[in-house]
Amino acid sequence: MSNKKAEMPEESTANGGDSNRIDNSNSGGASSAGAGGRNASQKHIEKIVLQYLKSKGYKDAEKALRENAMLDTAETTLGDLSNAFPASEVGSDASVPNWILFYNEAEQGNPDAYSQSYKELRRWIDNSLDVYKHELYAASYPIFVHSYLDLLGRELYEKAAEFMELYSCDHRVFHSKDISALETLKAKSHIQENELAKLYRENKYGVRMTRVGFELLLSFLQDHHYTLLMRTVNQHLNIRTIDGTVPISSEAEADVGITGHTQNQLDHFNSQEIVLGSASLDPFVRDEVERTLQSEAGRRIKDNTSREAAGMLETFSKIKQDSSVNGLSSREAIPMPPPRGIEIEQQIANLKAVRKRISLGPAALPSICMYTLHNTNNTMNCATVSEDLSLLAGGFSESYIKIWSLKREPLRGLTSNFYPNSVNSVEDAEMLREKTTDDYRKLVGHSGPVFGLDISFDSKYLISSSEDKTTRLWSLDTFTNVVCYKGHNYPIWDVSFAPQGFYFATASHDRTARLWSCDHIYALRIFAGHLSDVNCVRFHPNSKYVVTGSCDKTVRLWDVQRGSCVRVFTGHTGSIDTVAISPDGRIMASAGEDQTVNVWDLGSGRRMDTLTGHTGPVYSLTFSQEGTLLLSGSADETVRAWNQASNSSKPAAVSSSERKKRDAAGIWKSKRVAESEALLETWRTKSTPVYTIAMSKRNLGIAIGAFTLS
């Protein structure tokens, strides 16, 4: 124990003492059942000493002890033990006290002990506080590796393989290379041959932990008598306690891992191939749009509309060309239901918008229309506008959703009681609408606060997620609840429609994000991997990926088809509340509690920029249509515009300057925040935290906030 003391921090010494006491009493109790009138613990120690002598090859001493102590029954047990624990395993590293301290007969004999105790450890980490989760996960990696190697060493090959299969997923993100290498080990002898395994066996693995986190881990292992794991911690880990929080870093730190061996293999993980091109148009829609435009342009009477149509046709062919170069092949794209005609209208409207779009940039800042909600008394949780800017919706703590018409026209839903025979034309259908004159509607159905809202691209559907564990689809023709999707077992924080509708994704407190389609009441994919609540979810413009932000301070990119994680973005120092992807699908921005906005390159998974300046949690982000500007809305009652024009010219530039910025960003606590150079403009509101910021197709900014009396 003496050599351990030198390496472990002070607290561990005290804890080591505790473990001593607990372990002895425990193992004593275990052996007392088998022993008769003899002092149980005495016999137990003798047994261990005997084992030790045997393992070291001190035959005479062993024999003497055996005779003196008259351990006749011990032979069988020891035989098992020596099988389970060959002498070679107790190498020069294992000292006598270590051997005695961490000896638990029940565990030693049980081939499932590693699997069981690691499973418990994993579950315990999963349930621990978010603050400590990361460091505990980091510490569990060497435990995992050594448990695996131990199992191999004990020639329990099947168990080892099973162990690897079950738990390797936890560490693949950060240690994918090492795990794939270790996976190939199939026999005890391989450990001796394999460079990597030897590296792990012969070196101590450095881990950084906070004081509390370390104490929690130790007391967990002690309380449950996981002596095997405890031994690994003692033998192979070099734990350094630090003050403050342990950063989840993507860069190798000097005292983390094994010196000289690259520990962090996140980059390797993030190098998985992804396709970021834009989604190709449905051939039917494409042809139909072309046909419509051509007939418009080719009309005999040359008026404005025909000229416009001609221009739009030009733009459309350009877009078509682009998509044929960068777009996804039909095999790559996710399946969509056949087009209903609304897509064609939508496409033409988009083309119109593109032609009328004001191009924005650092020199040309957008106009922003602010919608302020009054009398909310802090009960509004979320808000959104439809893409055509005709509807505004808000989700409230009182379980209802309220929709306003932004054109101040009455919202009249279709009634359901009519004779189908009497409806012969559109006019007849219009006649069937309700006779209300109110320009707002309340949607009642949820039984808990509504946390997430989204309106489909065609403004026909609204989807809402709530604390009541359900997601509901509302028709905006009838203003009624159409479908209720159940599946999550905890509150759902966010919901988002796919760009072309039909699919939607939810983010929940249950640490998963799920993909749904409107026509199925169960989830099509479950994206599991976040260590804590998933706070927000957004679709990639090509619908092939979803991006999620979580309380575990990471952002993940998921492949919709495979349901697996393909990118992990680390670098935030607080929970992530919002993400946004640029319309070209190459850049992603995330922000949240830590008041900074990070801009990422989706392709490489690297951080491109850290934008500081906000003095409150950031609630919402949006890119301009060209991706040259990033707008952010925050609790600090401001909307800020950030320059993104320079980013396109320097993709994935990770340099020392970036690191410096992060250091500078470490002083958030002071009232004055160092503002990034990219900050172009700050617009203040009158005591209105900005809940949502959006960009219309024509590059008009929309900000929504609830007026709050301070």
Next chain:
Amino acid sequence: MIYSKSTIKNIADSIGVPKLKDGITTAMAQDVEYRLHEIITEAMKFMRHSKRTKLTVTDINSALRVRNIEPIYGFETGRPVKFHKAESAMEDIYYVEDEQIDLDTLLEEPLPSVPLEVVYTAHWLAIEGVQPRIQQNPIPLDADNEDGRPPAKKMAKAQQKSQDGVETIPLVKHVLSKELQLYYECIIESLQSSDPVVKSTALESISIDAGIHQLVTYFVQYVAVTVKNNLHNLDALRTAMAVAKAIRRNPNLFAEPYMHQLIPSLLTCLVSKRLCEDYTEDHWSLRDNAAEQIAEVCRQYGHSYHTLQSRIARTLLRAFLDPTKPLTTHYGAIVGLTKLGVSMVKVLILPNIKAYMTLLSAELEKNNPQLVHDGKRCQEALLNALRALVDKEIATNEDGLTSTSLNSIQKGKLANVVGDAMAGLVFTAKDGAKIVSAVLSVDKDAKETSEA
């Protein structure tokens, strides 16, 4: 540690577990702390997703519900919870006040009004990147101060030439729009022009324009500098007084904070030794004007600054009673006091007239034409001061005398009060009888009160 061992013991006692071992209390305390931490972390998530920055009881209950624990009922309020400190010698104990509600009265009360419907309003937060200055947007000036950033267009008012080539350097630095700067320059130019029409137009603009609040400080500064640099230029002083008056008259300006800068200028114009090149010039009207303005200021702001009038009165009285001061100053002091009100005349001037008249007579006898000229003016001023008493006395309807009934007895009485010279003056005045009666009655009242 949030909970001490003793707290755990107290709680255990209160629920009927009398003796807890030390080890148990420590473990309990640690575990409770951990659980609390857990719940609060959970509650914070609900707070954030409700887009709030303050944790509420509702958040805690939501967190409990998510953890499958029964929420704690009865603490949810719309308002933030207020903690009160309990008086205790040992430790700080806080509690939430729990009001007792009488159900009977509650039932009899009218129903509370229905909360207002949630509504939305729209406005431009930015138009092509520029925040319009509309009511819905915060005032940029405040924002800049709060932000601590240097304002984008910091244009401290540049040096301003006054009419004598004296530079006016504003002390305050703040954003002044180009338009306002132009306006200011234009106004100052007009004020200096010899054309009375232009001048009066400029003054009228100051006295009615609504959007010139930012310029108030500059105008006040202008008045002060003009008065200081043009003590013998009657025209310039008149203009300055007119500007001062215009600023005060403008209902859209909030001139109160600038009064401390304005009053010294007014006082200077009132009691200064010389306000013109030649004594024959009519500086008297300027002094009358200043006196009028000071009186107005006292009336306007006297209620918020209680000492204002008394301080001004004291200053004037000192000038009035100082025999070394020139007669012009005395004149200003007398006029000023008179304008401040009848009570000032009664209390401050009347008792001193007799002594002052002897001084004045001595001055008049010096045979200096200027002194005689000034002395006459002072006498007139005093007479006017006494005349100010009249109105009030007539109102009280005590006058039994007519102008014809003036006689030597009264003259003697009057001379007792105001001195022979003054009595003579009063008797020669047209409304002498009224003045006499007024002065006498005031004197009688004063004597009675002093005897009582």
